[in-house]
Structures are given as C-alpha cells and as structure tokens.
Amino acid sequence: MRATLLAFSAVAISATNLFVSDYSGYINTFSLTASNGSYNLENTFSNTECAPNPSWLTLDSNRGLLFCLNEGLETVNGSLSSFTVNRNGSLTHIKNETSIIGPVNGVIYGEPAGQRGIVLAHYTGSAVTSWLLDGGGHFELNQNLPYTLSAPGPNAARQDAPHEHETILDPTGQYILVPDLGADLVRIYSWDVVTLKLKELSPLKAKAGSGPRHAAFWSPYAVASENSTTFLYLVAELASSVTGYAVSYLPNGGGLTFSEIYVSSTYGMLNLPEGNAPAEIAVSPDNRFLLxxxxxxTSFSLPQTNGSAIKSDSFSTFQFNEDGTLIFHQLWPSGGSYPRQFSVDKTGSLVAVGHQYDQNIVILERDVATGLVGEVVARMPTPGNTTCIQWNE
Known part of the structure; x- marks a missing residue:
C-alpha cells in the first residue's frame, strides 16, 4: 500500500525504515522517503513471528537485531522473540521463548563489549524478568522477579496488583528503573557484572494513586556521570501528571535518591480533560524539550478533505529550565486516537506516532528551532491496534 503525503519542507532525507508492531500479530516495516519536499510512506514488509499480540519493540541497531515482546492477551503466557534486521528492512526470525504473561517494555543492559541482557516489564504478570543475550540474537532466561500487593491501591480498578510498565536505564547505565503503575513505585535495580542478576534497591515512591507509567532522564549538560546534574521526569497515567526529580547517586553503587522539584498536569496550566491518560515521554534529540x-x-477536531472531521488526542511539549523545572510550551493534536507510543527521529524534525485505537501510524513535522510540533505529513493504517513504532536509523 502507498500513500501520497503533504509537503511541509524542502529538506530532503534518504529512505528511512520504521518498525511498527500491533496487537493483531504483525511487525510491519514502513519505508519513509522524501522527494521534492513531499514525503511518501510505504508498507514494505510484514512479519508475524511475534504473534499473537506484539506490544513492544527493542531495537539493537549496532548489532542489527530487533527484540519483540508478545503481551499474550489471548494466551496464558507472553513471549520474547528476536530477529535479524536485514539491509532492505525485512526481518529474519531467530528465536522465540515463552515468558511470564504481559511483557510490555524491554531495555538492553550490561557491558557494551561484554555480557549483555534484556530486562522486561510485565504489566499483567506483575513481574520483571531478565534474559541473557548470547550474541546473534540468541537468549535464555536469567531471572524471574514476581511481585504482589498486600492490598489494592487507592485506584482499586487499576491498582489491584503490581503493574510493571517500563524498563529504562539511568544515564550511566548502572541502574535499571521500572515504573510500577499498580504499586505507585519506580522500582530500582543494580546488576551483577558477571551474572547480570538484578538486585533490588530502595525504590522511588510516587504519590499514592498516581499510577507511574513511563519516565525519562535529562541532564542540562547532556553528560552521563554520577557527578553530573541529573533529573528524572515521571509520567503518572492515573493522575495525568508529570513530576520532576533531582537525582543523586549514592556511593559504592548504593542506588539513587530523588528530590521532587516540579509537578504539573500534562496539560500544564490548561484545563485537564476528564479521563486523560498520558502514555509516552521522551527528551528531544537536541536536549531542549520534553514531549x-x-x-x-479528544482535545482537537481535525478537518478532512472530504468535509468530515476526526477527533484527535494530543501532544504536550515542555521546555527545560536549567534547574530542572519545566515551562509548558505547546499542546498539539497527535493526529488520531490513543497515541500509545511515539518516537522522534534523530534529527528531531519528525515524530512518528502509533495510534492504538485508530490503528494507524502518523508522521508529524516538528520545528527543531522552536520545538513546536506541526502538521501531519504522513498517515498509514496498520492491521490492528498499534502498540509501538521505532525508527531504524
């Protein structure tokens, strides 16, 4: 399938592939090209080896590998799959292994030139798992860490159990953070350099009932060091909030401490719509903005060429102050319903959005100088509810 897209810039780019997962079982490769200032998006390859419910894609671009998490919405277990990324953008399946149900996010950790692993957050399974990577896309289970609650959280419907939602590395690469929506915690782990076994440390306790979902680190000097000024920004899905923390490193690998410095709704000072549920958070490539x-x-209604209109959810952009506080910068339509996840390209000029309920991907222009997100320049349907989109650059 092919779509003709609107022109927004005379800047030319080479062909770029994007990998997109959806709940119907597919990983699709989309090729984005530019010609005479107009963008063209084409679905070039499809793969179903991560079925039935791909929820997340972790790209290891330096080694030409892609790891896919199957959430297992229709089965009693989830799974982890690996693929070789071929030069034309197609994927060659390497391995699939059954896991605890509900993996929704994964990150690679370990020594870059040594033993590495991948750690997964299991939302439905209330667990964290780690897997040893054995080169060439092969892997084996290393550790299962299940969790329980002694009592439901303040939002009993969503906090009936621990719900691990994301895995991220701190800037130095020595700690793994896992926001837990059900327990109102950000779990923190160090890891053994030989076995890569995770060791749980003192967590960050979020506001009761807030439901931590995703987080991002930022340094005003873009330096990764224990002695550098470092901040963490935590998006809480149930409270629709973003909270900033000043981060300090304890000596001898003892963990992290956090001091709250900023809190706001994800709409800044604007009226927050009832039911709003923030999802993804990311720092712009130029280190100046938080998206x-x-x-x-459904804060926006977008007119269509046939005279009809579509309802659109939104993007919030904040600008960083040097002290770690935020300035609300922009509220803008995401181009569809339920922007579950998005990725910014390495130039910062394009934002790829996966709309879960509209079952599509949208490419938005972005002004690098001002940090303002702009118009939709590409739109393409996906076979099912879109879950993850990653640039292969």
Missing amino acids: ISNRNN
Missing part, C-alpha cells in the same frame, strides 16, 4: 503523549482526551 508527552496524551490519550483519551
């Missing part, structure tokens, strides 16, 4: 996707708000 957050908002679901279930």
Whole structure:
C-alpha cells in the first residue's frame, strides 16, 4: 500500500525504515522517503513471528537485531522473540521463548563489549524478568522477579496488583528503573557484572494513586556521570501528571535518591480533560524539550478533505529550565486516537506516532528551532491496534 503525503519542507532525507508492531500479530516495516519536499510512506514488509499480540519493540541497531515482546492477551503466557534486521528492512526470525504473561517494555543492559541482557516489564504478570543475550540474537532466561500487593491501591480498578510498565536505564547505565503503575513505585535495580542478576534497591515512591507509567532522564549538560546534574521526569497515567526529580547517586553503587522539584498536569496550566491518560515521554534529540503523549482526551477536531472531521488526542511539549523545572510550551493534536507510543527521529524534525485505537501510524513535522510540533505529513493504517513504532536509523 502507498500513500501520497503533504509537503511541509524542502529538506530532503534518504529512505528511512520504521518498525511498527500491533496487537493483531504483525511487525510491519514502513519505508519513509522524501522527494521534492513531499514525503511518501510505504508498507514494505510484514512479519508475524511475534504473534499473537506484539506490544513492544527493542531495537539493537549496532548489532542489527530487533527484540519483540508478545503481551499474550489471548494466551496464558507472553513471549520474547528476536530477529535479524536485514539491509532492505525485512526481518529474519531467530528465536522465540515463552515468558511470564504481559511483557510490555524491554531495555538492553550490561557491558557494551561484554555480557549483555534484556530486562522486561510485565504489566499483567506483575513481574520483571531478565534474559541473557548470547550474541546473534540468541537468549535464555536469567531471572524471574514476581511481585504482589498486600492490598489494592487507592485506584482499586487499576491498582489491584503490581503493574510493571517500563524498563529504562539511568544515564550511566548502572541502574535499571521500572515504573510500577499498580504499586505507585519506580522500582530500582543494580546488576551483577558477571551474572547480570538484578538486585533490588530502595525504590522511588510516587504519590499514592498516581499510577507511574513511563519516565525519562535529562541532564542540562547532556553528560552521563554520577557527578553530573541529573533529573528524572515521571509520567503518572492515573493522575495525568508529570513530576520532576533531582537525582543523586549514592556511593559504592548504593542506588539513587530523588528530590521532587516540579509537578504539573500534562496539560500544564490548561484545563485537564476528564479521563486523560498520558502514555509516552521522551527528551528531544537536541536536549531542549520534553514531549508527552496524551490519550483519551479528544482535545482537537481535525478537518478532512472530504468535509468530515476526526477527533484527535494530543501532544504536550515542555521546555527545560536549567534547574530542572519545566515551562509548558505547546499542546498539539497527535493526529488520531490513543497515541500509545511515539518516537522522534534523530534529527528531531519528525515524530512518528502509533495510534492504538485508530490503528494507524502518523508522521508529524516538528520545528527543531522552536520545538513546536506541526502538521501531519504522513498517515498509514496498520492491521490492528498499534502498540509501538521505532525508527531504524
């Protein structure tokens, strides 16, 4: 399938592939090209080896590998799959292994030139798992860490159990952070350099009932060091908030401490729509802005060429102050319903958005100088509810 897209810039780019997963079982490769200032998006390859419910894609671009998490919405277990990324953008399946149900996010950790692993957050399975990577896309289970709650959280419907939602590395690469929506925690782990076994450290306790979902680190000097000024920004899905913390490193690998310095709704000072549920958060490539996707708000109505209109959820952009506080910068339509996840290209000029309920991907222009997100320049349907989109650059 092919779509003709609107022109927004005379800047030319070479062909770029994007990998997109959806709940119907597919990983699709989309090729984005530019010609005479107009963008063209084409679905070039499809793969179903991560079925039935791909939820997340972790790209290891330096080694030409892609790891896919199957959430297992239709089965009693989830799974982890690996693929070789071929030069034409197609994927060659390497391995699939059954896991605890509900993996929704994964990150690679370990020594870059030594033993490495991948750690997964299991939302439905209330667990964290780690897997040893054995080169060439092969892997084996290393550790299962299940969790329970002694009592439901303040939001009993969503906090009936621990719900691990994301895995991220701190800037130095020595700690793994896992926001837990059900337990109102950000779990923190160090890891053994030989076995890569995770060791749980003192967590960050979020506001009761807030439901931590995703987080991002930022340094005003873009330096990764224990002695550098470092901040963490935590998006809470249930409270529709973004909270900033000043981060300090304890000596001898003892963990992290956090001091709250900023809190706001993800709409800044604007009226927050009832039911709003923020999802993804990311720092712009130029290190100047923080982007957050908002679901279930339909804050915008976008006119279509046939005279009809579509309801759109939103993007929030904040600008960083040097002291770690934020300035609300922009609220803008995401281009569809339920922007579950998004990725910014390495130039910062394009934002690829996966709309879960609209079952599509949208490419938005972005002004690098001002940090303002702009118009939709590409739109393409996906076979099912879109879950993850990653640039292969």
